[in-house]
Amino acid sequence: MAEVTSRKDIQTVSSGDGDPWAAFRQIERLTLSLTQHYTHTLGKYSRFFIELEQKRFLATRCESCGRVCAPPRPLCPNCLQPTHWVELTGAGTVETYSVLHFSPGSNADVAALTTPYVLAYVLLDGASTLFPHLLRAEPEQVTIGMRVRIAYVDGPVEHPIHLMHFIPME
Amino acid sequence: MSRRDAGADTAVNRLPVIVGVGMTKFAAERLDASARDLMAEAVLALLADAGMSDLKAVQHGLCSYESDHFNKQMTLAAILHDTLGLIPTPTVRVEGGGATGALALRTAWAYVQSGLCDSILVYGCETNGRGVSSQTANQLFALSADFDWEMMIGGTYTGFYAAMMRAHMHRYGTTPDQFAHVAARNRRNAGFNPLAQKPMDLTIDDVLASRMVADPYRLLDCSLLSDGAAAVLLATEDWARAHSPRFRTRPTVAYVATGCGTDTMRLGDRYPEMTNFRAKQAAAEQSYRMAGIRTPLEEIDVAELYDSYSGVEIQAVEDLGFVPHGQGGAAIAGGLFDLGGALPVNTSGGLLGRGAPVGATGIAQAIEIALQLWGEADSRRQVPNARRGLTDTHAGIATISVVNIFERRD
Ligand SMILES: [Zn+2]
Numbered sequence: 001m002a003e004v005t006s007r008k009d010i011q012t013v014s015s016g017d018g019d020p021w022a023a024f025r026q027i028e029r030l031t032l033s034l035t036q037h038y039t040h041t042l043g044k045y046s047r048f049f050i051e052l053e054q055k056r057f058l059a060t061r062c063e064s065c066g067r068v069c070a071p072p073r074p075l076c077p078n079c080l081q082p083t084h085w086v087e088l089t090g091a092g093t094v095e096t097y098s099v100l101h102f103s104p105g106s107n108a109d110v111a112a113l114t115t116p117y118v119l120a121y122v123l124l125d126g127a128s129t130l131f132p133h134l135l136r137a138e139p140e141q142v143t144i145g146m147r148v149r150i151a152y153v154d155g156p157v158e159h160p161i162h163l164m165h166f167i168p169m170e
Numbered sequence: 171m172s173r174r175d176a177g178a179d180t181a182v183n184r185l186p187v188i189v190g191v192g193m194t195k196f197a198a199e200r201l202d203a204s205a206r207d208l209m210a211e212a213v214l215a216l217l218a219d220a221g222m223s224d225l226k227a228v229q230h231g232l233c234s235y236e237s238d239h240f241n242k243q244m245t246l247a248a249i250l251h252d253t254l255g256l257i258p259t260p261t262v263r264v265e266g267g268g269a270t271g272a273l274a275l276r277t278a279w280a281y282v283q284s285g286l287c288d289s290i291l292v293y294g295c296e297t298n299g300r301g302v303s304s305q306t307a308n309q310l311f312a313l314s315a316d317f318d319w320e321m322m323i324g325g326t327y328t329g330f331y332a333a334m335m336r337a338h339m340h341r342y343g344t345t346p347d348q349f350a351h352v353a354a355r356n357r358r359n360a361g362f363n364p365l366a367q368k369p370m371d372l373t374i375d376d377v378l379a380s381r382m383v384a385d386p387y388r389l390l391d392c393s394l395l396s397d398g399a400a401a402v403l404l405a406t407e408d409w410a411r412a413h414s415p416r417f418r419t420r421p422t423v424a425y426v427a428t429g430c431g432t433d434t435m436r437l438g439d440r441y442p443e444m445t446n447f448r449a450k451q452a453a454a455e456q457s458y459r460m461a462g463i464r465t466p467l468e469e470i471d472v473a474e475l476y477d478s479y480s481g482v483e484i485q486a487v488e489d490l491g492f493v494p495h496g497q498g499g500a501a502i503a504g505g506l507f508d509l510g511g512a513l514p515v516n517t518s519g520g521l522l523g524r525g526a527p528v529g530a531t532g533i534a535q536a537i538e539i540a541l542q543l544w545g546e547a548d549s550r551r552q553v554p555n556a557r558r559g560l561t562d563t564h565a566g567i568a569t570i571s572v573v574n575i576f577e578r579r580d
Pocket of ligand 1: 062063064065066067076077078079080
C-alpha cells in the first residue's frame with residue numbers, strides 16, 4: 001500500500017542563538033506513494049451508465065413535483081420519494097462554461113484530453129438541472145446560449161461517463 | 171421560537187470570548203515540520219499570547235482538519251489531542267471542507283453556550299503545501315467534488331468557480347480587471363502581515379498578464395496551497411478572567427453571532443441560480459439577525475472574506491449584503507473594500523496572500539479579526555477603532571457556508 005521510493009538528503013534548517021528546538025533541526029524526508037484499490041458500485045445510478053452504452057440518455061423524473069434531474073436522482077430531494085427514469089433527446093443549451101488550460105489527469109480518459117478543453121453546463125431539453133460534461137468544440141466558438149447535443153462514444157473508455165460528451169449542434 | 175431564531179435568547183454571560191490566539195507563519199512548504207509539529211507551534215504561540223504557561227485548566231479540545239489524504243493520516247485529531255497534552259479532556263473533530271475552521275469555531279460556540287464546557291481550545295492545521303505535487307493536489311481537491319459526475323469528467327474546483335464567474339460576467343457585466351483588483355490588493359495587504367505566505371506588489375496588468383488556468387481565472391487569480399496551523403482559545407468571560415492574565419489587560423472581544431447555510435453539491439443542480447452563493451446569503455442572514463445587524467456595510471468595520479479565487483470576493487460582498495447583486499465588481503474596483511475604504515476586507519492578505527492550510531484557514535481569519543478588534547494588527551493594516559468584525563468561510567463552491575461575527579465590548 002505504501003511504497004517508499006527514495007530518501008532525500010538530510011537538511012539542517014536555520015536556527016538562531018537560544019533556539020529551544022536546536023536539538024531537533026536536522027530534517028529527514030522520504031518520497032513515497034500510497035495506492036488503494038476499490039470495487040466502486042454505481043448503485044442506483046447504474047442504469048444511467050448501462051443505457052449510455054446503448055446510446056440512450058436517461059434522466060429521472062419525480063411524479064410528485066415533476067422535477068427532471070440530470071444527473072439522475074433516484075430519491076427526489078424535494079419529496080423524498082423514489083423517482084422514475086425518462087429518456088431525453090440529448091439536445092440542450094449551454095448555460096455557462098469554463099475553458100480549462102490544465103488537466104488534473106483524474107483518470108486515463110481525462111489524462112488523454114488535450115488542453116485547453118471546455119467544461120460546459122448544459123440545460124438538456126426537458127431537464128430541470130444542468131448536466132456538466134466536456135464540450136468538444138473550439139474554445140473560441142463556445143458561447144452561453146449555444147445549442148449543443150450529446151455525442152455517444154463507442155468505447156473502450158475507462159469510466160463509463162466518457163461514453164458521452166457534448167458537441168455543437170450542426 | 172422558530173428554528174432560525176435559535177441562539178438569540180441564550181444567556182449573555184455564556185457568550186464565548188477570545189482568550190488568546192496563535193498561528194504559524196503560513197508557508198508553501200515547511201520541510202521541517204509535520205502536521206503535529208505545526209500544531210504544537212501554533213498552540214505554544216497561543217499560550218504566550220494568553221499569558222498562560224499550560225493548558226491544564228482547559229476543559230475541552232476541538233480539532234479542525236479537512237483531509238486524511240493530504241495529511242496521510244486518519245484520526246489525526248486523536249494524535250494532535252495527544253501531542254498537545256490534552257488527554258484526558260473530551261474532544262471532537264469537525265470537518266466541513268474549506269469551511270472546516272469556521273465550522274469548528276461555530277461548534278465550539280455552541281459547546282460553551284450550552285454549558286458543556288467553560289473553555290475550549292479550537293486548533294486546526296493542514297499540510298496542503300508542496301508535500302504533494304500540484305497535480306496530486308488538484309486530484310485530491312477534485313476528489314471532494316461529486317466523484318462519478320464531476321471528478322471523472324475532468325472537472326476541477328478552479329473550473330467550477332470559473333464557470334460561476336463566467337455566468338456572473340454574462341449577467342452583470344463583471345470584468346477581469348475588477349477581480350484582478352482583489353488579486354492585487356489582497357497580496358499587497360499580505361505585505362503588512364509578517365505571518366503571510368506570499369506578499370506581492372502587483373499591478374492589475376500583472377494579474378491580467380499571468381497565464382490562463384481556467385478561463386476567466388488566471389494564475390494570479392488563484393489562492394495558495396499552504397502548510398500551517400492556527401488555534402483560538404474560547405471561554406466564558408469568567409473563565410477567561412480567572413485563567414488568562416493577558417485577557418484582563420485587553421479589550422474584551424466576544425464571539426457574538428454565527429450563521430451557517432448549505433447548497434447543492436453540484437453547481438448544475440442550482441440552476442437557474444448560477445452567479446452567486448445562496449448558502450452564503452443564508453449564513454449572513456442568520457448571523458446578522460443574531461447580532462442585530464441591519465445595514466452590514468455601515469455596521470461592520472472589518473471582514474475576512476473567503477477569496478479562494480479573486481472573483482469569489484466579488485460574489486461574497488454581494489451575498490453578504492454589503493452591496494446589491496451585480497454591483498460587487500464596480501464597488502471593489504472603486505476601492506470600497508481597500509484599507510482606508512468604507513469596509514476594509516482581507517487585511518491579513520486573505521487566501522490569496524496570507525495562505526490557506528484548509529483546517530487552519532477559518533481559524534486564521536478569526537485571529538485576524540481578533541487582532542483588529544484588540545487594535546494589535548500591524549499599524550499598516552490596522553483598521554482604526556474597529557469594533558465589529560466578520561469572517562466568511564465556505565466549502566466547495568459554497569456548498570457549506572459559515573459566517574462568524576465578533577465584537578469588541580468596552
Ligand atoms: Zn419531487
